Amino acid sequence: MNMNSIISRDSQIKMMESTVTNAEKYLGQFCTILAAYTRKTARLRDKADMLVRQLSDFANTEEPELRTCLKNFAEDLAMVQDYRQAEVERLETRVVTPLKAYGDIVKNKRADLKKFNADRNRELKEIQKLDRIRQKNPSDRQSISQAEANALQASNNMNRSTRQLEETVINFQRQKLEDIKRIFRDFLTVEMLFHAKALEVYSNTFQNLESLDIDKDLEMFMTRMQVYEGSLDNQTPHSVHSTSSMPRYSSPTSSSLRQSSGYPRRSRNTTLRRQQEIDEEDEEEEEYESEEEEQELRNTRESYASEYVRLRRQQK
Structure with a gap:
């Protein structure tokens, strides 16, 4: 075994060690970054769930048009978060775990490299021992023959270890290439699938928001304001209405006041009760109409999530 072969083998060993070291460094970094990416995606899902709850609560305080749009928006956003949850689980199993x-x-x-280095050091020691014996006792054929036999055995072990290590590193490199290809292909597939589903849902949600009839809600809001103002007017003292809207007559005598004091008061009370009954009937009609309008809006402007569930049920 000459020194040129040993130097050539050392260069080969350095290349193998570099391959393993780079894989350890960069694949470890990929694992750390993509694990953080997955956790960030999960936190984004949690924040979106909070937004869904706020949208639902706010929708319950608004008029039918906006209420329907916001509830559809909340349903669709919740559906997207279901897709995001699937994204998180797939990233964990298909990307992070293999890394x-x-x-x-x-x-x-x-460990294989360490064993190989031990065999290489053993070979170098036997070669160096043989060189020393040849220099000190060139005539001691027995010692030289024994040292040559030991060096030859160490060299054969080293050659066998080299072939095994080459095969191991080549297989490692092949597996690394295949795994990197598969891992990042799965990463892209998971991301494309999520974004495609999200785009499909959000497109429908965008159309729902575009169809929001602001004027209709504003008109209903103004109507409610007028009803509220009317109810306040009915609660003002009678004397105020007398001075502002009733015609001015000559003052009646005290006897005529006593004779007529009961009837007008009963008439006013009856009128007020009748007005309250009419107001209650109007409120019931408005509430019923609002429910009908809201149901009609839901029938005509359905969330993607509701439509998806309905279609799946029809397919079963």
Whole structure:
């Protein structure tokens, strides 16, 4: 075994070690970054769930048009978060977990390199021992023959270890290439699937928001304001109405006041009760009409989530 072969083999070993070291470094970094990416996506899902709850609560305080749009928006946004949850689970199983496995894979390859380095050091020692014997006792054929036999055995072990290590590193490199291709292909597939589904849902949600009839809600709001103002007017003292709207007559005598004091008061009370009954009937009619309008809006402007569930049920 000459020194040129040993130097050539050392260069080969350095290349193998560099391959394992780079894999350990960069795949470890990929694992850390993509694990953080997955956690951020999960936190984004949680924030969106909070937004869904706020949208639902706010929708209950608004007029039918906006209420329907916001409830549809909340349903669709919740549906997108279901897709995002699937995205998180797929990223964890298809991307992060395979990268984590490279920790043990690299550890095993380093153990193979350590064993190989031990065989190489043993070979170098036997060669150096043979050179020393040849220099000190060139005539001691027995010692030289024994040293040559030991060096030859160490060299054969080294050659066998080299072939095994080459095969191991080549297989490692092939597996690394295939895994990187598969892992990032799965990453892109998961992301494209989520964004495609989200775009499909959001497109329908956008059309729902575009169809919001602001004037209709504003008109209903103004009507409610007028009803509220009317109810306040009915609660003002009678004397105020007398001075502002009733015609001025000559003052009646005290006897005529006593004779007529009961009837007008009963008439006013009856009128007020009748007015309250009419107001209650109007409110019931308005509430019923609002429910009908809201149901009609839901029938004509359905959320993507509701439509999706309905279609799935029809397919079963």
